Amino acid sequence: MGEFLQQLMNGLSLGSIYALIALGYTMVYGILRFINFAHGEVFMVGAFVGLWSAPAIADFFGGNLFIAGPVVILLAMVVCSILGVLNERIAYRPLRGKPTIIVLITAIGVSLFYQNFFQSVVGPEPRRFPDLIPQTRVLETDYLIVGSTPLVVIGTAFGLMWLLRFVVLHTKVGTAMRALSFNLQAARLMGINVDRVVAFTFVLGSALAAAAAILFASIYPSVHPLMGLFPGLKAFVAAVLGGIGNLPGAALGGLIIGVTETLVTGYVSATYRDAVAFTILILILLFRPTGLLGSTATEKV
Amino acid sequence: MDDLLTVDKLTMRFGGLTAVDSLSFSVPADGLHGLIGPNGAGKTTVFNMITGVYAPTAGDIRFNGSSVVGKKPFQICQTAIARTFQNIRLCPTLTVFENIQIAQVKNLDYGFFTATTHAGRFRRDEERVAAETFEILDLFNLRRVAHEKATQLAYGDQRRVEIVRALATKPKLLLLDEPAAGMNPVEKQELMELIKEVKERFNVAILLIEHDMKVVMGICEHIVVLDHGAKIAAGPPAAIQADPAVIEAYLGEATH
Amino acid sequence: MLRKYWKAATLLGVVLVSLLISQVEGSFNQYIFQIVIYAGINIILAVSLNLINGHTGQFSLGHAGFMAIGAYTAAVLTRDVVGSWGMWIGFPVALIGGGLMAAVAGVVVGIPSLRLRGDYLAIVTLGFGEIIRVIIQNLDFVGGARGFAAIPKLTDFFWVFAIVGLVMWSLSNLVKSTYGKGFLAVRDDEIAAEAMGINTTRYKVTAFVTGAFFAGLAGGLYAHYVTYITPTQFSFILSIEHVMMVIVGGMGSNVGVAFAAVLLTVLKELLKLVPDLLWFLPEWLLRILENRMLLFSILLVVIMILRPQGLFGEGDWVRRWWRKLTGRGRKAEATA
Numbered sequence: 001m002g003e004f005l006q007q008l009m010n011g012l013s014l015g016s017i018y019a020l021i022a023l024g025y026t027m028v029y030g031i032l033r034f035i036n037f038a039h040g041e042v043f044m045v046g047a048f049v050g051l052w053s054a055p056a057i058a059d060f061f062g063g064n065l066f067i068a069g070p071v072v073i074l075l076a077m078v079v080c081s082i083l084g085v086l087n088e089r090i091a092y093r094p095l096r097g098k099p100t101i102i103v104l105i106t107a108i109g110v111s112l113f114y115q116n117f118f119q120s121v122v123g124p125e126p127r128r129f130p131d132l133i134p135q136t137r138v139l140e141t142d143y144l145i146v147g148s149t150p151l152v153v154i155g156t157a158f159g160l161m162w163l164l165r166f167v168v169l170h171t172k173v174g175t176a177m178r179a180l181s182f183n184l185q186a187a188r189l190m191g192i193n194v195d196r197v198v199a200f201t202f203v204l205g206s207a208l209a210a211a212a213a214i215l216f217a218s219i220y221p222s223v224h225p226l227m228g229l230f231p232g233l234k235a236f237v238a239a240v241l242g243g244i245g246n247l248p249g250a251a252l253g254g255l256i257i258g259v260t261e262t263l264v265t266g267y268v269s270a271t272y273r274d275a276v277a278f279t280i281l282i283l284i285l286l287f288r289p290t291g292l293l294g295s296t297a298t299e300k301v
Numbered sequence: 302m303d304d305l306l307t308v309d310k311l312t313m314r315f316g317g318l319t320a321v322d323s324l325s326f327s328v329p330a331d332g333l334h335g336l337i338g339p340n341g342a343g344k345t346t347v348f349n350m351i352t353g354v355y356a357p358t359a360g361d362i363r364f365n366g367s368s369v370v371g372k373k374p375f376q377i378c379q380t381a382i383a384r385t386f387q388n389i390r391l392c393p394t395l396t397v398f399e400n401i402q403i404a405q406v407k408n409l410d411y412g413f414f415t416a417t418t419h420a421g422r423f424r425r426d427e428e429r430v431a432a433e434t435f436e437i438l439d440l441f442n443l444r445r446v447a448h449e450k451a452t453q454l455a456y457g458d459q460r461r462v463e464i465v466r467a468l469a470t471k472p473k474l475l476l477l478d479e480p481a482a483g484m485n486p487v488e489k490q491e492l493m494e495l496i497k498e499v500k501e502r503f504n505v506a507i508l509l510i511e512h513d514m515k516v517v518m519g520i521c522e523h524i525v526v527l528d529h530g531a532k533i534a535a536g537p538p539a540a541i542q543a544d545p546a547v548i549e550a551y552l553g554e555a556t557h
Numbered sequence: 558m559l560r561k562y563w564k565a566a567t568l569l570g571v572v573l574v575s576l577l578i579s580q581v582e583g584s585f586n587q588y589i590f591q592i593v594i595y596a597g598i599n600i601i602l603a604v605s606l607n608l609i610n611g612h613t614g615q616f617s618l619g620h621a622g623f624m625a626i627g628a629y630t631a632a633v634l635t636r637d638v639v640g641s642w643g644m645w646i647g648f649p650v651a652l653i654g655g656g657l658m659a660a661v662a663g664v665v666v667g668i669p670s671l672r673l674r675g676d677y678l679a680i681v682t683l684g685f686g687e688i689i690r691v692i693i694q695n696l697d698f699v700g701g702a703r704g705f706a707a708i709p710k711l712t713d714f715f716w717v718f719a720i721v722g723l724v725m726w727s728l729s730n731l732v733k734s735t736y737g738k739g740f741l742a743v744r745d746d747e748i749a750a751e752a753m754g755i756n757t758t759r760y761k762v763t764a765f766v767t768g769a770f771f772a773g774l775a776g777g778l779y780a781h782y783v784t785y786i787t788p789t790q791f792s793f794i795l796s797i798e799h800v801m802m803v804i805v806g807g808m809g810s811n812v813g814v815a816f817a818a819v820l821l822t823v824l825k826e827l828l829k830l831v832p833d834l835l836w837f838l839p840e841w842l843l844r845i846l847e848n849r850m851l852l853f854s855i856l857l858v859v860i861m862i863l864r865p866q867g868l869f870g871e872g873d874w875v876r877r878w879w880r881k882l883t884g885r886g887r888k889a890e891a892t893a
Contacts, residue, residue, distance in 0.1 A: 406742075466753065
């Protein structure tokens with residue numbers, strides 16, 4: 001029982017990280033109908049920003065992690081937002097309206113570019129991510145130990161998701177985003193500046209991915225150029241699981257994937273860890289292709 | 302009951318919306334019937350149910366005495382029902398010839414392995430397909446554009462190619478979804494001639510959806526009028542034109 | 558008479574010439590020869606993927622998975638079953654066994670294609686490919702993550718190019734036939750195809766099974782050429798390379814796609830020379846340029862943005878050139 005609760009806790013923290021990444025996929029898919037394959041690489045860059053900036057920032061604030069931690073996250077979010085917008089501007093915008101296959105291949109190309117660029121310039125070897133979360137035991141009983149890390153991770157992730165919810169539901173640009181995802185052409189005709197809203201969508205998604213990266217590296221402190229690949233794919237699966245284009249769905253999907261994966265790793269075998277998400281994906285697409293919270297859409301004849 | 306097509310208490314609900322409400326009508330083997338009604342009356346939905354695109358919520362569709370409900374669209378086509386689409390659906394990368402060819406796939410004698418080797422029955426079967434394709438193209442005076450991309454033809458020609466393609470499946474019942482849409486008066490006149498000729502020459506029953514009253518009244522022997530999914534009138538053109546319920550339905554639409 | 562059988566005759570010619578060349582393989586520059594073999598294997602992969610992605614309009618990102626199944630199955634067959642049957646019986650049996658296993662996987666992967674399209678399908682096929690890889694990693698009798706070593710080197714010029722000939726011949730035959738037009742109809746407009754009596758379900762699964770079968774053959778050839786295979790060689794990056802060949806070749810044109818397969822295989826080798834050619838650049842930049850995948854990814858994005866219809870358009874370029882070369886007119890094309 002104790003071990004199960006421990007695993008569940010780990011699963012929830014991993015899941016809330018997947019949820020943050022998944023939100024970026026689902027927002028872009030909701031509006032532009034394509035899988036932003038390079039999203040996982042934005043995540044990876046976020047981790048590197050943290051890796052490089054954390055020591056200096058921690059120094060600056062006299063080693064006070066309660067201030068340094070949030071500052072590192074904010075910095076990573078800003079850098080990745082810029083990166084996300086650049087990706088959109090350079091690679092995706094010229095292809096808007098082109099067949100899905102073309103855009104998807106381009107996104108894969110961008111993703112490969114980041115992986116290999118970092119491998120060439122920074123080197124492929126994993127580096128250790130510094131501790132940004134103060135290590136304390138919050139709760140300790142006979143059969144369960146709750147450290148500060150999962151609580152901080154889950155708390156931060158849910159805080160950011162709440163923030164996103166506020167932006168999407170209660171701001172002007174959020175309303176424009178929803179209008180775009182409903183009908184891009186109609187939104188354009190209503191005078192919405194589509195390019196600007198799309199760019200803002202990339203800002204939001206990339207910022208969340210950056211925050212997710214810092215949290216992820218705080219749990220698994222190994223930073224390397226390929227680290228974005230699997231979290232990215234799994235987060236995409238989470239988005240599909242929840243119903244792509246649906247924000248609460250992405251969060252729910254992320255949690256489910258994170259928990260399932262942790263339980264399989266703990267109780268079955270770590271070697272099947274990376275197959276869990278894909279198996280879930282195939283099952284969901286076969287039995288409920290619209291996802292858990294998605295709505296149905298039929299093609300007009 | 303020796304009607305070719307019998308639609309019996311057909312009902313289609315999308316969520317809370319009843320698109321077609323307990324509709325019954327029939328088409329005899331030599332019939333040329335029309336299905337009319339204001340926009341959103343559920344006409345195309347009826348076609349989609351007959352051709353298996355949608356599964357009806359309730360009711361039955363019998364063709365040649367046996368139910369086609371639950372069959373897939375390709376199986377329904379194989380029972381000899383063919384259709385055209387409201388928004389022309391020709392294969393854009395294929396030529397006119399190839400568009401007609403695909404309607405004959407279901408009549409091929411050979412299968413996958415023969416297709417990869419071009420052996421055995423292949424040549425004989427292909428020659429038959431080519432001959433039949435050119436024959437039907439000749440009939441509609443379309444041979445001259447046989448090797449042009451179908452979607453690059455003039456609009457009226459595209460509509461005709463779509464009808465030819467449906468005929469190439471050798472149907473006993475042909476469903477035409479707004480064949481006159483987007484045509485000018487001259488083309489419409491030609492289309493009316495064409496439809497009558499098709500019916501005689503190919504010995505096929507026709508059910509057509511049309512908005513243009515001149516076309517419908519000009520060629521249909523029997524008309525079913527739908528409004529909000531329900532049948533509000535049925536009968537020969539003259540009776541329909543005088544029917545107050547029909548006039549109300551159309552005028553009601555016009556004042557909106 | 559000649560015209561009637563010219564394609565079968567060409568196939569026979571290719572096979573005979575391959576046999577001849579395979580007899581004198583040793584006298585070629587081995588490095589260049591290796592590129593030629595890889596080019597051949599890539600033609601098989603690209604042209605078979607073209608049936609799925611190009612002609613049928615599905616979007617598979619899992620070709621490397623089919624290839625892996627073929628490679629491992631053939632390697633196991635050679636080791637445990639047909640090893641003593643000799644090259645002329647044992648090897649083809651192993652290859653076909655690999656192809657058939659891959660074809661079975663093609664059924665499994667093809668079924669989701671019935672309900673999915675576009676990038677959803679892409680991600681599912683990618684997932685299948687990765688699952689296959691994870692499964693192989695956990696199979697001890699094929700070496701697991703350590704890889705499968707000491708596969709006899711049975712693949713030579715003959716086997717590769719005989720199968721290249723076979724795949725080109727059979728798949729071009731296929732899409733030229735009335736039966737094969739069904740694939741194109743599924744790609745162009747599934748609803749219209751279905752309404753015209755085409756069993757789109759069967760066509761899609763057929764495309765996946767056929768494509769997977771040939772990918773399996775290619776996998777067997779690859780395994781028996783490199784003699785050592787690991788699951789990581791068949792990651793989805795490899796599938797992306799195959800998709801790239803199909804796109805560069807102009808989706809739907811077998812000849813164009815075969816050209817692209819050769820072109821990209823050679824290009825990948827040429828990228829190795831880039832640092833030598835640009836010797837005057839600063840050293841740190843050269844170190845970056847040594848990463849071929851980096852250049853490859855940039856190339857990918859640039860091609861997608863500048864020429865998304867592929868380098869050869871929709872194969873029109875190749876066809877026009879071919880017609881001019883062979884003097885085969887439009888009439889022959891029309892009745893073929």
